[in-house]
Amino acid sequence: xxxxxLVFFASEALTNLxxxxxxxxxTVSTIAVALLLMGTFLLASMNMESFLARLQEEAxxxxxxxxxxxxxxxxxxxxxxxxxxxxxxxxxxxxxxxARELFTDPADQKLLQVGLGEGTNPLPYTIRMKVxxxxxxxxxxxxxxxxxxxxxxxxxxxxxxxxxxxxxxxWIGSLLVIVLLGLASLFIVYNTVRLTLFMRREEVIxxxxxxxxxxxxxxxxxxxxxxxxxxxxxxxxxxxxxxxxFIMARLAALVPFFAFDPGAVALVKLSVKLxxxxxxxxxxGSLLCLRDLNAFGREM
Amino acid sequence: xAVCFSRGSWLYSPPTGAGPRPFFVTAMIExxxxxxxxxxxxxxxxxxxxxxxxxxxxxxxxxxxAGKSTFLRILFREEIPTEGQVVVDGKDIVRxxxxxxxxxxxxxxxVLQDFQLxxxxxxxxxxxxxxRVIGAAENVINARVQETLEQVGLSHKRRMFPDxxxxxxxxxxxxxxAVVNNPLILITDEPTxxxxxxxxxxxxxxxxxxxxxxxxxxxxTHNHHLVNKLRKRVIALVEGRxxxxxxxxxxxxx
Ligand SMILES: Nc1ncnc2c1ncn2[C@@H]1O[C@H](COP(=O)(O)OP(=O)(O)O)[C@@H](O)[C@H]1O
Ligand SMILES: [Mg+2]
Numbered sequence: 001x002x003x004x005x006l007v008f009f010a011s012e013a014l015t016n017l018x019x020x021x022x023x024x025x026x027t028v029s030t031i032a033v034a035l036l037l038m039g040t041f042l043l044a045s046m047n048m049e050s051f052l053a054r055l056q057e058e059a060x061x062x063x064x065x066x067x068x069x070x071x072x073x074x075x076x077x078x079x080x081x082x083x084x085x086x087x088x089x090x091x092x093x094x095x096x097x098x099a100r101e102l103f104t105d106p107a108d109q110k111l112l113q114v115g116l117g118e119g120t121n122p123l124p125y126t127i128r129m130k131v132x133x134x135x136x137x138x139x140x141x142x143x144x145x146x147x148x149x150x151x152x153x154x155x156x157x158x159x160x161x162x163x164x165x166x167x168x169x170x171w172i173g174s175l176l177v178i179v180l181l182g183l184a185s186l187f188i189v190y191n192t193v194r195l196t197l198f199m200r201r202e203e204v205i206x207x208x209x210x211x212x213x214x215x216x217x218x219x220x221x222x223x224x225x226x227x228x229x230x231x232x233x234x235x236x237x238x239x240x241x242x243x244x245x246f247i248m249a250r251l252a253a254l255v256p257f258f259a260f261d262p263g264a265v266a267l268v269k270l271s272v273k274l275x276x277x278x279x280x281x282x283x284x285g286s287l288l289c290l291r292d293l294n295a296f297g298r299e300m
Numbered sequence: 301x302a303v304c305f306s307r308g309s310w311l312y313s314p315p316t317g318a319g320p321r322p323f324f325v326t327a328m329i330e331x332x333x334x335x336x337x338x339x340x341x342x343x344x345x346x347x348x349x350x351x352x353x354x355x356x357x358x359x360x361x362x363x364x365x366a367g368k369s370t371f372l373r374i375l376f377r378e379e380i381p382t383e384g385q386v387v388v389d390g391k392d393i394v395r396x397x398x399x400x401x402x403x404x405x406x407x408x409x410x411v412l413q414d415f416q417l418x419x420x421x422x423x424x425x426x427x428x429x430x431x432r433v434i435g436a437a438e439n440v441i442n443a444r445v446q447e448t449l450e451q452v453g454l455s456h457k458r459r460m461f462p463d464x465x466x467x468x469x470x471x472x473x474x475x476x477x478a479v480v481n482n483p484l485i486l487i488t489d490e491p492t493x494x495x496x497x498x499x500x501x502x503x504x505x506x507x508x509x510x511x512x513x514x515x516x517x518x519x520x521t522h523n524h525h526l527v528n529k530l531r532k533r534v535i536a537l538v539e540g541r542x543x544x545x546x547x548x549x550x551x552x553x554x
Contacts, residue, residue: 004435004436004437004438008432202416202418203418206418206429207433208402208405209405209410210429210430210477210481211404211405211406211433211434212402212433212434213399213402214399214402216402216435
């Protein structure tokens with residue numbers, strides 16, 4: 001495609017955007033609404049995910065040592081574990097402290113004094129720690145289990161698995177919503193492009209008569225679809241950028257701890273994703289409409 | 301061969317008019333046993349065979365519904381015959397893949413009865429369309445549009461819009477668009493159908509000039525005055541069959 005052609009296509013696309021004002025409005029706002037919904041959903045699932053991750057990071061990992069491990073071995077082990085990249089806040093719980101923790105009820109305290117004297121405490125030393133990031137949890141557990149002095153590791157496996165399941169569900173849910181929204185808006189975009197094509201059928205018939213290739217005919221429509229998509233995405237991004245901090249502030253007031261700040265990088269990434277989706281929507285709507293030009297104007 | 305090549309693709313030779321084709325070149329248009337049956341069962345062409353040499357001027361006559369438009373539409377691959385062979389400029393256009401059709405049409409000029417002009421574009425832009433579509437450079441387009449508009453006598457109205465022109469002038473713009481890339485064949489379907497006799501004569505005069513530069517011209521028409529005046533080759537169709545094909549022929553209006 002030469003430069004002259006490019007200039008021609010671009011000016012065609014712009015002229016058409018202006019002329020088909022209503023169509024442009026319908027297409028752009030359809031794409032904008034769809035992307036806005038997609039964006040909201042993506043933000044919501046990002047929020048949910050970060051919430052789940054923080055819950056996991058709050059959870060303690062407890063390593064139960066082999067009973068009878070000497071206390072100097074325990075402090076060596078603590079040093080070793082503290083050196084792991086995945087952990088923060090490593091603490092050692094002595095059997096006495098564990099026992100005290102176990103029987104917090106005053107009635108049970110008495111039982112403790114009676115039943116468990118010095119040297120008869122069956123509880124092992126335990127080392128507790130927090131995981132730096134929920135992603136590292138499995139790796140940390142594996143590392144701990146590999147240590148010979150560690151008999152078993154507890155990290156709220158059940159809760160962890162449930163969180164994982166929830167994240168998974170969330171992911172599938174957002175994918176489904178995005179696909180459905182995409183199809184719905186594609187349908188609308190497709191139909192508006194069909195109307196524009198109908199409005200310009202004379203032009204297309206003449207182009208075909210004078211020997212334009214199908215791609216030559218498609219290019220202005222494709223550029224138009226591209227601009228529609230970009231414009232729709234821009235609207236969606238602006239609305240999200242203005243609306244998100246407001247909604248997050250409200251959410252934070254209602255459910256503290258739940259709301260999060262996605263950060264500038266995540267928001268920019270989200271905007272880029274939305275622009276890409278907008279462009280894909282606009283362009284594929286046009287291409288879908290123009291896939292079979294060969295029958296065009298047969299009824300002439 | 302060299303002649304054929306340089307004529308076939310105007311990009312490789314400066315557009316200087318079609319020029320005479322050597323006598324040994326085979327017919328420009330060749331139909332063998334062509335039958336066209338539309339999906340609704342109408343037999344629009346019935347076993348038509350004919351040959352039109354390069355540089356010919358042919359009137360295609362016959363009553364309404366005789367199959368004239370079908371014949372022409374087959375020539376520019378808007379319709380595909382149900383049976384038979386069609387060869388245009390040495391190419392079998394029945395079996396031609398869809399992707400090659402645009403390139404076939406770049407060698408054809410097509411003028412129809414209703415002036416198919418873009419109302420929002422000026423005369424010059426309408427004519428330029430025929431070159432723009434094939435990716436010609438801007439300076440080539442400008443030069444050729446000017447030249448062609450002069451040829452049809454409309455260069456002084458180049459900046460006007462179709463609605464500001466008379467019917468005859470609008471048809472001239474269509475003709476200019478059709479010949480702007482020096483087609484091998486000019487195919488025209490009742491181009492004077494909406495015009496009064498004087499203007500019709502002027503339009504046909506223009507076709508004769510184009511023909512004189514070497515372009516083969518095929519004109520479907522009802523207008524027996526024109527046909528009888530000009531004494532060119534006349535092919536008469538009735539109910540999809542050729543009932544008469546004679547040089548310097550006439551056309552008695554039924
Ligand atoms: N697209 C079509 N579908 C079905 N029948 C058609 C179509 N075009 C033309 N016909 C029929 O074919 C016959 C020839 O039509 P046409 O080629 O237009 O004749 P002419 O141009 O000589 O008036 C007519 O009976 C017409 O009704
Ligand atoms: Mg007809």
